[in-house]
Amino acid sequence: MAGNVSVKNPIEIRKAGLRALNKALGYEGTQIFMTQSFGGTGDYTKEKYELEEPSFEELTAELWRVDAEMRVAGEYDE
Secondary structure, three states: OHHHOOOOOHHHHHHHHHHHHHHHHHHHHHHHHHHHHOOOOOOHHHHOOOOOOOOHHHHHHHHHHHHHHHHHHOOOOO
């Protein structure tokens, strides 16, 4: 899938990234990684209107969807 991801489409990039993390770390490991990665950097006041970032809750919901899709497709190395 990674070869087919458009770098100009942030939704595709996020979904491919979640798939990769989920496959490598599992659901719980991915949640821990995301929690650690959302520590807050940069100038929030300046950047908050420049880019629409999904909330942690939205990313978690998307991770649940990706996890379910991967299980149905048999993408986990069990």
